[in-house]
Amino acid sequence: MEYMQFMLFAAGDALIIMSDPMRLMFLFGGVIIGLILGVIPGLGGLVGMALLLPFTFDMDKFAAFAFLLGMGSVTTTSDTIPAVLFGVPGTTGSAATILDGHPMARKGEAGRAFGAAYTASMMGGLFGALLLAVSIPILRPVMLYLGSPELLSFSVFGLSMVAVLSGSSPMRGVAAACVGLLIAMVGSDPQTGTLRWTLDSLYLWDGLPIVPVTIGLFALPELADMAIIRTSIASDSEDADVDTRSGQWQGVRDTFTHWWLVIRVAWLGAALGAIPGLGAAIVDWVAYGHAARTEPGAAETFGKGDVRGVLASEGANNAKEGGALVPTIAFGVPGSASMAILLGAFLIHGLIPGPDMLTKHLDVTYSMVWSVAIANILGAGLCFAFSNQFAKIALLRYTIIMPLILAVVFIGAFQGSRQWGDIYTLLVMGTVGWTMKRLQWPRPPVILGFVLGDIVERYLFISVERYGTEWLFPTSIESIRYVVIFMFLLSGYGLMRPLIKEWRMAGGTIQIIKEFGIKPQIDMQTGFYVLAIGLFSWAMMEAEAWNHDARIVPTIVGYFGLAIMGVSMINHTFRTPGRYDDGSAEGQVRESLHLDLTVRGPKMAPKLLAFRAGTFMLWLLAFLLSSALVGILFTVFLFVVAYMKIEGKEPWKLTLYCAFSLFAFAGILFDELLALPWPQAAFGDFYVIAREWGNAQYYVWFE
């Protein structure tokens, strides 16, 4: 009781400390920077922390944390804007927002999606902060209870969400997750140092970075289809003049109608955010999966523009910031990559994470809670004020939007690990993503597998090495790990449920067997299966040469994936009526659920489709080639001009205006502020040459 009082006092003190105008100003500044970083694909809290940390050296500690946390808390508020408008996730945390947010924009409901997303973001952020505030006294014992087996069980639970996110094609979903897991295992293996599938290239040593993978998988396919269908984003809406203002209020009302969902996902987001290494990239998917499983009628409407999908993803991803602070403050173990940089700020201001933060420096801890809370309110408010303008972008011609977004996507992907390989990763994952989208294979499982693969393997090894099998099959009462058993049971149930449901809906085993015929059905899907099976087989052959420890997990995943892929292929090829596997059952025999974006617009002649897709690919390759010749930044300028003139026949004045604005913006942001190390270009990087020449002239003439 006494401690409660002490806590309340500390929280009150912290609020008074935070109400200092100077500190509020820094908080406000941080929020604005965070909002800008959130909108730009590839940039987010991590980049912001690195960028701002040096500026905090001379601030007092409260102002410093207000500045950094203000920035970090709101990147996931504004990242909704590109996700909804273009299907391009602003940060990796908003990938799940696309599934329902982008279809809403197509229907002309961008304003509503924004209203719902901002309100949910704010509520999520506040709940995250609240969780942090109330859990402070019990933080340490809980965290000390969680060992490697527990961390493993949480990751496995995350993986089990694949079952929900695959909709009514569970086999394809599991196969896609296996693909993600295998991609995650590319690189130098931490256990033995074996180089797995690195194709003899240094780029792949550290494994693939998440930014180009996510952007490639989700953003490029959306842009490709925009170029193929050749319409503005809101083309599905009949009303040409979209009233975004009233839409926004509708969105706010939606959030309060579904308040219980928002609270649930907020707690989920905060709790997952608190688990080191797990949070950042998957909370939105887990929350989305949770909503899809529990909300009534979700099966019919999710993935087609249901506002609840947006609420789930956005409520959760803002809550994770408060959660991620938990292990950072209590143990100095960063809950996410950006928290690792925040730890640097702790050191500079003479704070040591650990017990002191809960006693001696409780005021600092609570000032952080307030910073997160206030930043979320400010961020949502600012977004509300400006998003009317943003929502109108959805009405613009594709020839204006496309080159601008595409250029930013390229540089954003390069931010992944700042290597030329990032661009290749973007293009390869883009091709894979587009094919999957066209053939209705669910993409979310790939991301889940990719993010969790590394963690699962890591903690599986540590658990086995340290505890043998004792952690899984305890031999005495004391060694029972209840959390592990509970999470495993929950995951198992989650994985089996859709399979059982599908089996029942199909009318039992006998009915399913009856549906098999002899006449094979060969189409584009068959080609995809053959390619995928071939790739898996190659991967398994490569793995033969590795030593046991490096091979064991990839081999299990690989052969399992192969088996699933094989069964799924037989299912597709020989099973005819009531085919539920790909969701395009003839005559809608059975209801199908596809939790991913689908291709919109009228059916197109295959020749025209191939021609337009090929043209788009050529544009991408042209960007690549030009970057290799004259540097990425100068290519941005050339690309915008060329695209707008050749594809769109836009007037010169508008073209040059767009091209030059983007060029200048990219130059200032990526070269001056972020100091990207541009890759070597064959004829030299024109931008760098010009900059150095200008620099030299400045000294010649002015000094």
Place this chain on the structure above:
Amino acid sequence: MKRIIAYTGMGALAMGALALAAASGAAMAQSAKSFYKGKRMTMYIGYSAGGGYDRYGRTLGRHMGRHIPGNPRFTAKNYTGAGSMRLANSLYNTIKQDGTNVATFGRQVPLEHLTGNPKAKFNANKFNWLGSINQETSTCAFWHTSGIKTVDDLFNKNPIVGGTGVGSGTDIQAMMLNNLMGTKLRLISGYPGGVDINLAMERGEVHGRCAWSWSSVIATRKKWVDEKKIVIPLQIALFPHKDLMHVPLVTKYITKKKDRQALELILAGLVMGRPFAVGPKVPADRVVILQAAFDATMKDKKFIAEAKKGRLPLNPVSGKGVQKLLAGLYALPQEVIDHARDAMSKTNNITITKAVVKTYVHKGKITKIKRGGKRVSWKGGGAKGKLRVGGKTKITVSGKKAKRKALKKGMSCTFTVKGAQKALKISCG
């Protein structure tokens, strides 16, 4: 009229060409001192933003320009990949070597080439070294409830130490201690980072860890030392740290000449704890300027104050010092280099996980056969058991090679078994 314009144009071009030639001539003749005036320098950092190398690199970049004639400004660029080896490769081969590009990479990276990593495309001895900001002293630390208190415990109590993966300091030092010093550490590796091992230590999952630099202990966990939450039984360096005079030094236990030389090679990375270099083809006069600037920065009051504020320990080594150290290492006989490499990577002296599985020989009769000979039960000599017969199990019946299908119930056989169930050899009468 046209002609006049054409001539004027050509004249202008010629004038321009002359001017350019003159300018470039002047550039050639310009001394190294004025070279840096108005230039933009780049501080390449081989790791992502926020970590130790990044903070050292950025802090140096903010102050070093003041000590170079012409006061150029530094821009820091994070150039990541392959544990910073990509940067070392690029600095050696592709990054412009005009003396405007300085780089810092992992302290173990210079040794990669020496120990024969084919992916290391550089000769560490040929870099122009500016120096290292800090020398590190590593410690092995154990949690106070682990029961590991002295060096003897490292030999006798099989302590569990955490590691962050192959090639990392935590793993290398654990293996080196087992191989050269003969300790019996049990390494559990794969933790995402050092702080994760600290947490695992606190919750009792591991007993302790090695390769924890003393500067980092003080910067991040001083309280653990003050409250005696951790015990430090051993320090790992060539010379003792002034704070750790009472802690035994690893060199005391490694006395054989070959072992000692290997140890010195492995610990070289600690001496150049935060190394800075420029490419091998940078003009010598510019290298001299940069080396002098580095040394001057180390004595700069503003730099020292900022490092102190950012909790970055300073214990600099000059460029000449690093150069000398590397020259010494490159002069070592191949035998010593191989010995060092083995000491860092050989796991046969280390108990990782798998217990040694013994092989037993049983004699008896087959009592049951299942799955076409894949499972065989036997009884005899007061014992019985069940065996797994695999494709590689050698089977002989009446002295002749046979397949597992040939095994029949009631046969009298000798079973050679690895562990409990795996049959290596079955020979029946």
